[in-house]
Amino acid sequence: MAFSQHNLGTVIGFEFMRTIKKKGFAIATLSIPILMVVLFVLIYASNSSTEASADAQKNSELSFSYTDASGIIPPGMAQAAGGKTASDPETALAAVKDGSSEAYFAYPADPSAEPVKVYGTDVGMFENGKYEAVAKQLLNAAAQTQVDNPQLTAALAGTVNFESETYRDGKLSGGVGSVIPPMLFLVLFYVAMILLSNQMLNSTLEEKENRVTEMILTTLNPTTLITGKVISLFAVGLVQMLVFLTPIAAGYLFFRDSLALPDMDLSTLVFEPMPLIIGALLLLGGFTLFTGVLVAIGAIMPTAKEAGTIFGPLMAAMFIPFYTFSLIISDPKSLIVQVFTYFPLTAPVTAMLRNGFGTLSGVEATIVIAELFIVGALILRLAVHLFRYGSIEYGKKLSIAGTFRRKELASR
Incomplete structure (x- = not known):
């Protein structure tokens, strides 16, 4: 029994030393940790640049045009948010399609009964949501100043519907x-x-x-x-x-x-x-x-x-x-x-x-x-x-x- 245990120890020692002495073992063992270190360094550098870019964009405004059939959006408030009144809805939409305008919001006569149409240039599936967010924020801000307006009360209650479309190279984007x-x-x-x-x-x-x-x-x-x-x-x-x-x-x-x-x-x-x-x-x-x-x-x-x-x-x-x-x-x-x-x-x-x-x-x-x-x-x-x-x-x-x-x- 002792002889068998001695042979077992010899086999374990021999196989262990033979394996760890191979160059391939060192390469395979160290490659993953080295790759992970490089990965974390690159992620850190990328996150730093992303944070710097985000800080630089905090004060930037979305440039958009809008039409307001209801007349409930104060022009000064829209202008402060980066918006300008569009004289023709078709022209405003065409500008979004050809990329000369970032977004166009069409507020209906009665937002509580009709959806707000939101059009924007396609900047990626996870970034396109900013258009609807700005349109909703502007409507909610207007609602805060006119709480006696039943249409805007619906906006505060969150019952206003928004329909969004984004365009790339003049064509409607497919989304998900x-x-x-x-x-x-x-x-x-x-x-x-x-x-x-x-x-x-x-x-x-x-x-x-x-x-x-x-x-x-x-x-x-x-x-x-x-x-x-x-x-x-x-x-x-x-x-x-x-x-x-x-x-x-x-x-x-x-x-x-x-x-x-x-x-x-x-x-x-x-x-x-x-x-x-x-x-x-x-x-x-x-x-x-x-x-x-x-x-x-x-x-x-x-x-x-x-x-x-x-x-x-x-x-x-x-x-x-x-x-x-x-x-x-x-x-x-x-x-x-x-x-x-x-x-x-x-x-x-x-x-x-x-x-x-x-x-x-x-x-x-x-x-x-x-x-x-x-x-x-x-x-x-x-x-x-x-x-x-x-x-x-x-x-x-x-x-x-x-x-x-x-x-x-x-x-x-």
């Missing part, structure tokens, strides 16, 4: 209904990565672990092999996504009542072409990038166990942007959001979030999409190179620099 369709690409990206990440990693590891790479490379070009593996991964991903979505769609369409599923009004969804195209390209670009990275890791590492030390932190990069979700939707110009938008490993998720909420400009989308495809293609080329010159490195991690030196010697 326009956010959901582009965000589906983010859901598909996560589903694809969760289902396929291990297959991507093992696509080049399997041959190395089975010691058959030399035989394969005698009949196949490495570029052909890696390209075929990547295309097959795309095809497998498409099949898995269809299999994943089919029962959900079938259950909702045919068994909604028996499964007690909520009845969704799909007519409220707004399918805007440009955000959908951008979302699809970001999905493909992000998939290409992560596929290239995982295939390259598989070409470098000798075993799946060794590759797992890098696999975990890499997958964590996909979820890091959600730590800054509030900044992504409320302050997309902040430092940390800009860093996450253009850093390759966080760019797909951050850009898809911003695309869904309408804060990703066309120029930014073009840059991020080009970056994802270019970096992804370069990493795939690197993976081909590593597989070609490191296919027989079975017992140790492949040296990237060593493969390039080997290539130079081979070319002489």
Whole structure:
């Protein structure tokens, strides 16, 4: 018994020391804390800049035009709030649509019976509420000065209805209904990565672990092999996504009542072409990038166990942007959001979030999409190179620099 316990201690000590002495263990162990420190520093810097911007805007006023069929809004009070009287409602609305005016409020003859119409330029789903807030505040302030007016008494009682519309590029914005369709690409990206990440990693590891790479490379070009593996991964991903979505769609369409599923009004969804195209390209670009990275890791590492030390932190990069979700939707110009938008490993998720909420400009989308495809293609080329010159490195991690030196010697 004592001998068995001695052997147990020997095994524990040997395995523990062997694991913690590996460079990969140190990288994997320290990478997450380092990333978190960098994340907190960026969040602090972004919050500081956001607070400074908010302080600078405290005294700024919303510039709006208004018409008052009831005559209950004092002109001086409206002017003090940043408003000016509009002579023609159609002209005032047209100014909002073309962006030359921030907002237009149309107060009806009887606010207690008819809704107040609020029109504004689209500045983001979470910022558009300021228009209705200003229109309501102005009406309530007028009510405070005329408490004997029954129409304004209704305003104080909160029974006045407000109908809001926002416009972007001369067209009516879709609100929440326009956010959901582009965000589906983010859901598909996560589903694809969760289902396929291990297959991507093992696509080049399997041959190395089975010691058959030399035989394969005698009949196949490495570029052909890696390209075929990547295309097959795309095809497998498409099949898995269809299999994943089919029962959900079938259950909702045919068994909604028996499964007690909520009845969704799909007519409220707004399918805007440009955000959908951008979302699809970001999905493909992000998939290409992560596929290239995982295939390259598989070409470098000798075993799946060794590759797992890098696999975990890499997958964590996909979820890091959600730590800054509030900044992504409320302050997309902040430092940390800009860093996450253009850093390759966080760019797909951050850009898809911003695309869904309408804060990703066309120029930014073009840059991020080009970056994802270019970096992804370069990493795939690197993976081909590593597989070609490191296919027989079975017992140790492949040296990237060593493969390039080997290539130079081979070319002489």
